[in-house]
Amino acid sequence: MWLELGTALAAFAVALPLTGALRLPTKRGRRGEVMPRIGGISILAGFLAAPFIMAAFSDQAREFVSEDRRQFLMLGVCGGIVCAMGARDDFRDLDWRFKLGTHVLAALALYLSGFHVEKMTLPGGEAVSLGLLDPAVTVAWIVLVTNAVNLVDGRDGVAAGMAAMVSATMSYIAWDLGHDLIAMLFAALCGACLGFLPFNLGRARRFLGDSGAYFLGFTLAGLSVAGSLDETGRVPLYIPLVALGLPVLDTAVAFLRRFLDGRHPMHADFDHFHDRIERLLGFTGLRVTLAVYALTAVFCGAALLAHTWYKSVGSAVVSAAVLAFGIGLVLALGYGRTMWNSARMLAWRGRAPAPREGNTG
Template identity: 35%
Template sequence: MPSSVLAFIIALVIVLLITPVIIKFAIKTGAMDAPDKRKVHRQPIPRLGGLGIYISFLIAVVFISLTTDITAGHINELLGLLIGGTFIVIVGIIDDYTNLPAKIKLIGQIAAACILVSFDVRIDFLSNPFGDWIFLEYLSLPFTVFWIVGLTNTVNLIDGLDGLAAGVSTIASITLLLVAYQQGDMFTVFITAALVGSALGFLKYNFNPARIFMGDTGSMFLGFILAGVSIIGAVKSATTIALIVPILALGLPILDTAFAIIRRYRGGVPIFKPDKGHLHHRLLDLGFTQRQAVLLMYVFSCFLGVSAIALTQVNEYVGIIILVFIISVIIYGAKKIGIFHPKNNLHA
């Protein structure tokens, strides 16, 4: 059996087995997500589910690493992912129990990103649509940290409906897996396969009506690993623009975050203030049920994932045309559902 398939199965089975235990543990220890006027659930829900995602991913990756040679030549990157990922999980667990201030949580995210960079996982160059290379040189470190922290937060911010962050992360992981497979990067295929197993298995307990939330423990871990994989993998040398593939793979949470910044700025609201103008809030306001809204956002994520894969198969000029079309559709759709309207800046 291929190592990547085995990693997927191990992660899937373990998260299915341990999540019920974590539900009981979260309830017993008080890791509960209380309802408020900005959230859509109406009763306290355990929110330590990300611990199951982390444990299942960790066991699958370590087991395959010790029993096969798939990580040969990638030990440094693997250690960076696991140590940095463990650090971000610790920050997430603390936040799920105590609701850390945003600044403290950001410091923790930056520290985790620096851990990954210290293992020489960094963005050293970019390519442009015309085939030239842009070497970042002294900007490599801050750019890489910004990338990791940014993606960590985008997944964290989209975790607002049952099954949304887990499903979108699963789709993004599959996208990166397929692109890496096309390019023969089996290490990235292995890591993303384990991530798919962990996130997909967690959906059994997290899809509406959710029995448990992943909390910041899960959303930050998923975002962090996806950010790291997008740097490590062959995606970095894609034939279009180096970071376009992972940007599209995680297009939904990235767009939601970008729209929130634009909306709050236009409305004169501090950027870090929460509101009810996120994509999922707007879909609920338009009359969609939780399940319908989540499934619709899955479909859009799949569309962006397929677009990302397609971009690796076309020349630069066709790729630009595809990107322009996607951007036009996104802007039109965002305006139609009122995503930029200042009235949606309702504080929590």
């Protein structure tokens, strides 16, 4: 693991001073001051530079980068496009259709460059060939995670810290499966996030912005497709899905409750997991962030257990436990009551008229 640790350190060394050097103001922060919201630039730079820095000092790293340079550069290009689009949105709000279309095109380009799911290994070891569904599943996964990470970026340090934890977890899993370049890239993403975090925790002086959140989600999704390959070439996609359980679950709940309330699923609101944690538990500031980190640690720990017991009944048990934990979390945060009393549910129960289609609330 020394190669991965060195890569993370190199990414940290690039991202930390670059984040501090950012001086370009965009939107106003929550306290009214104008501050940079393009943290994705420093994370992107750290992620791209770290493997080449390691290649300059390590023959092994140079070999890994040389063998799969085309796919690495394609990931960087597609991730850079998503980051640039997010940076544009940080300056001037873009229509959700344009953003979603950019995500789909970037994901499709990544698929065409060789990032495929192809076969899914289910908990317990059974493999399912996707066939003609492969491009749809791959693109849908990348787009889902890209937007899921952006949706949880509602408090200082949440998205970057969560991405660092997931990246570290997946770096170990990729290393254990013998995918050294993917393990290096996950480590680079982790180190870049850690280089950004000192400026984003507590009283934040830099914001991640859509540029950073979209880039993190896109890169995590792309690397998880490549980094979960086992020795047979199958992808146990449930392992990165478990690691990313918190943002994916938050996104699923957000879309469902908006639909049930007769609102557009792509229109933002302030009722995500971190919002509920703040309101229901009375947490503020750093305590909300630490609560999200604790929940992320549970999902990452479960992903490690699922990987350890891969192709055995243990992985199925872990997956079932994660599902139960997720349902319990949703209910504990009060979403069950919210959705039961939503506009559409009340109408279906004969308690109120159905909302009009297109109502955005």
